[in-house]
Amino acid sequence: MRRWLWLSVALALVVAYPLVLSTPFQQRLGALVLLYAIAASAWNVVGGYAGQVSVGHVVFFGCGAYAAMGAYAHFGLSPLVGIPVGIVVSVAISAVVGVPTLRLSGHYFSMATIAVAELVRLIVTNTDYLGAAVGLSGPTVPRNVFDLSFISALPYYYLFLTILAITLGITWWMVNSRMGFYLRAIRDSERAARSLGAPASRTKLYAFMLSAGLTSVAGALYAMMFGFVDPESGLGILISVKILIMAALGGAGLLFGPLVGAAILVPLEEISNNLLGGKGAGLTFVLYGAMIVLIARFQPGGILTLINRVWAKRNGRMPKTEAARGA
Amino acid sequence: MRPNLIGRVAIEKNHGTMSSILVQVIVGGLLLGAVYALFSSGLTLVWGMMNIVNFAHGDFVMLGMYVAFVVWTLFGAGPWAGAPIAALVLATLGVVVYFGLIRDIMKGPMLAQILGTFGLALLLRYSVFWWFGANFLSLPENLVGGTFDIVGLRIQASRLLAGVVALLVTLGLHLLLTRTSLGSKMLAVAEDSTAAQLMGIRPDTMQAIAWAIAAGATGLAGALIATFFYIVPTVGETLGIVAFVTVSLGGFGSVPGALVAGLLIGVIESLSAYLIGAVYKDMVVYSLFLGFLWFRPQGLMGKM
Numbered sequence: 001m002r003r004w005l006w007l008s009v010a011l012a013l014v015v016a017y018p019l020v021l022s023t024p025f026q027q028r029l030g031a032l033v034l035l036y037a038i039a040a041s042a043w044n045v046v047g048g049y050a051g052q053v054s055v056g057h058v059v060f061f062g063c064g065a066y067a068a069m070g071a072y073a074h075f076g077l078s079p080l081v082g083i084p085v086g087i088v089v090s091v092a093i094s095a096v097v098g099v100p101t102l103r104l105s106g107h108y109f110s111m112a113t114i115a116v117a118e119l120v121r122l123i124v125t126n127t128d129y130l131g132a133a134v135g136l137s138g139p140t141v142p143r144n145v146f147d148l149s150f151i152s153a154l155p156y157y158y159l160f161l162t163i164l165a166i167t168l169g170i171t172w173w174m175v176n177s178r179m180g181f182y183l184r185a186i187r188d189s190e191r192a193a194r195s196l197g198a199p200a201s202r203t204k205l206y207a208f209m210l211s212a213g214l215t216s217v218a219g220a221l222y223a224m225m226f227g228f229v230d231p232e233s234g235l236g237i238l239i240s241v242k243i244l245i246m247a248a249l250g251g252a253g254l255l256f257g258p259l260v261g262a263a264i265l266v267p268l269e270e271i272s273n274n275l276l277g278g279k280g281a282g283l284t285f286v287l288y289g290a291m292i293v294l295i296a297r298f299q300p301g302g303i304l305t306l307i308n309r310v311w312a313k314r315n316g317r318m319p320k321t322e323a324a325r326g327a
Numbered sequence: 328m329r330p331n332l333i334g335r336v337a338i339e340k341n342h343g344t345m346s347s348i349l350v351q352v353i354v355g356g357l358l359l360g361a362v363y364a365l366f367s368s369g370l371t372l373v374w375g376m377m378n379i380v381n382f383a384h385g386d387f388v389m390l391g392m393y394v395a396f397v398v399w400t401l402f403g404a405g406p407w408a409g410a411p412i413a414a415l416v417l418a419t420l421g422v423v424v425y426f427g428l429i430r431d432i433m434k435g436p437m438l439a440q441i442l443g444t445f446g447l448a449l450l451l452r453y454s455v456f457w458w459f460g461a462n463f464l465s466l467p468e469n470l471v472g473g474t475f476d477i478v479g480l481r482i483q484a485s486r487l488l489a490g491v492v493a494l495l496v497t498l499g500l501h502l503l504l505t506r507t508s509l510g511s512k513m514l515a516v517a518e519d520s521t522a523a524q525l526m527g528i529r530p531d532t533m534q535a536i537a538w539a540i541a542a543g544a545t546g547l548a549g550a551l552i553a554t555f556f557y558i559v560p561t562v563g564e565t566l567g568i569v570a571f572v573t574v575s576l577g578g579f580g581s582v583p584g585a586l587v588a589g590l591l592i593g594v595i596e597s598l599s600a601y602l603i604g605a606v607y608k609d610m611v612v613y614s615l616f617l618g619f620l621w622f623r624p625q626g627l628m629g630k631m
Contacts, residue, residue: 053441055382100621106437107380111571112620118568119613126606237564241449248442282457285449292446296432300439 018157027153033266034160035222040246040258041167042214047244048253049175050207051187052106056097056113057243059120060090060212062235064219066124069136069229074129078146079138079224086216093120094212095205102204114237121235135230138223148224156225163221164259167214172255174210179203187253215243238285242269245292251302260304351480352601353594358482358490360593365493366548366566367573367585368500369541375580376517376537377433379440383424383448385567387542391417391549392558393455396464405470406488410550417546418539425538430531448563456560464558471554489551496544497589501582503540513537517580565609572616575624 018027043057067086068079075081097116101109124130142149150156174180182203185193194200223229233239246265251257265288272284299306370384381387394416395409402408424447432443472484504510513533515523520530556562573592577584592612599611 047438051437053438055441055445097617100624104620104624106441107374108575108620108624110382110441111380111568111575112617115568115571115613115616118564119610119617122606122610122613241445244442244445248438252438282453282461285453286457289446289449289451289453292442293428293450294446296435296439296443296446297428300432300435300442 014161018154024153027157029267029270031153031156031160031225032270033262034157034164035218035225036242036246036266037259037262038160038164038167038221039215039218039243040250040262041164041171042211042218043243044211044247044252044254044258045171045174045214046204046208046211047247048251048257049171049180049183049187050204051183051253052102052204052208053110053244054113054208054211055110055237055240055244056115056117057211057215058235058237058239059093059113059117060086060215061219061222061239061243062120062124062229063090063093064216064221065223065229065234066130066136066219067216068220068223069138070130072138072147073131073136078144079148079220080146083217083220086220087213090212090216091209094209098205098208102208103201117235117237117240121231121237124235125231131230133231135228135234137228140227149227153225156221160221163217167217168255168259170210170214174207175255179206183207241285241288245288245295247302248295248300249291249302251304254302254304257302257304261302264303347479348601352597354480354482355486356594356597357590358486358593359597360590361490361493361497361586362548362552362589363569363573363593364586364589365497365551366545367570367577367589368497368582369543369545369548370570371574371577371580371582371585372500372504372537372541374574376513377429377534379429379433380444380571381541382441382444382567383451383563384545384570385563385565386448386451387417387420387545387563388549388552388566388570389455389558389560389563390420390451391546392553392556392562393459393549394546395550395553396466396558399466399470405466406485406550406554409553410492410547413546413550414543415546417549418543420546421538421540421542422535424542425535429538430534448567452560452563459560461560465556466554466558483555485554489554493548493551494586496547497582497586500540500544501586504582509536568613568616572612572619575616576619 018030021027021030039057039061042060043054046052046054047057064083064086067082067089069082071077071082071085072079093116097112098109101112125133130136139147139149148155148159175183182193182198182200185196185198186200186203190200219234223234226233242265246261247258248261249264250259250261268287269284272287276283295302366384366388369387370381373379373381391413394413395406398404398409398412428443428447432439470485471488474481474483476482502510504514512523512528513536515526515528516530516533523533524530552566569592573585573588576592577586577588592615595615596608596612600608603611
């Protein structure tokens, strides 16, 4: 009961945020947090729950972004039309990468995802149809509401909030389905899970494909908000890094972990960019690197795991129950 | 744009026939491949011994390049001083990284292992970026000899030096692992660290030494490449993937495998740059990697 109470309070706060803190900067910041939370939650499906660390998730992000912008730039259609295309391409790529590598140890999967991300970035940078190094632009002046091109960040905020809710809903459903049980068994001990008949490779592949599709939606939304995509903003390895570290910082394999991570890191980056200007870009990533190292070294479970443990100790409960329920 | 790894293999100046150009491209590829083999040996050593993939490996190469650059700026000294210093600096870093990070994440979950070394990669890459900026730096072109002719082939002295030294050091690494008592101890730890410990070998020391050797060799390779290559903070990304390709092609844990694969990749890269265009050479290598993962994940010489 207490859980639901807390959840409703949190939800009310999130819904009210852009109305209370209503300067354009604050609204935009809120929208960005939600956008990255969508991407990080999508990563969480394969990186957290399936325990397969993808370092090339930006490929799927880019597929969505390029499909959305391509629908407008080449066919004059609403960027929305590109979303299903991006999902299909992303799922196809994830299958091609996942089928061979998910049979092997996790290192191969991580290396393959990096290689694919770089390969796709190089191909796109040299493809004129996709705008080569310049990229593709969306509608400069919105023709109708379906172009999803707004000046204010407010509509984006609620759009992203809806999509985030759907993403978390899908994740929650997956975790509590048969697949979720398989995934947990595989993550704890793949050998044991296999010997008990859990289809390890196939389950991991499904998680990867689901994650790819969801990430591609995040990419499409990103492109719509910013109105353009180029190889750096849509396919740069640093986007993968951001997505990954948000999920890991908040708590990989926990439902709200990515949201917590995004809520900490996005404002941090905006502020450090504002304070440090151009030089800040390098320093921000120094900080990111140091944070990832520290998380890996001292708290691989992320901040939420830490909070859960402290909370459970205070209430004299077993720390495991919170995590096991997926929250 | 990406640095052009094949650079000036003197194709533009060549006055020979088609076949002599091809020979020249292949020789250039072999020399480059030897350097690939050297830094991939470092990756394969650590991977084979501790089952850890160092995602910061390419950035170790990058650091080696910057050490060579700093040595040149401060003392005006060429690779004869830059390379040993780079090896020393990186070996020290390797030991620090082992005791500060690797020893603890080794027993942890896969997520912690990958995050840890990946975070280290970012930390190194952007510290250098922050300090030196994103500009392309380079050592003076004539720091090592110039260009000269051997049996009708025009070869840059810097590439020749890099290739030959890298080849010798890689062979030395192989001999160290297979012919010395230190090597046997390290292989014993790799095989079964508990059993090795019962035989009076300290796994911790051996693994620290392995990190020192691996990082040192990588730094050396970086300093060698720096003599003919653009120096930029993000260069480690490309070179890191080259190392992954080499190791997965050669079979993990195998130095001879890394040598053969490194030479092969050097040649493939040079040939594809010459035949299809410099822009596509990285694509060829990455596709090769993915193709190998599909059809022969254990590599050319490895066994599953």
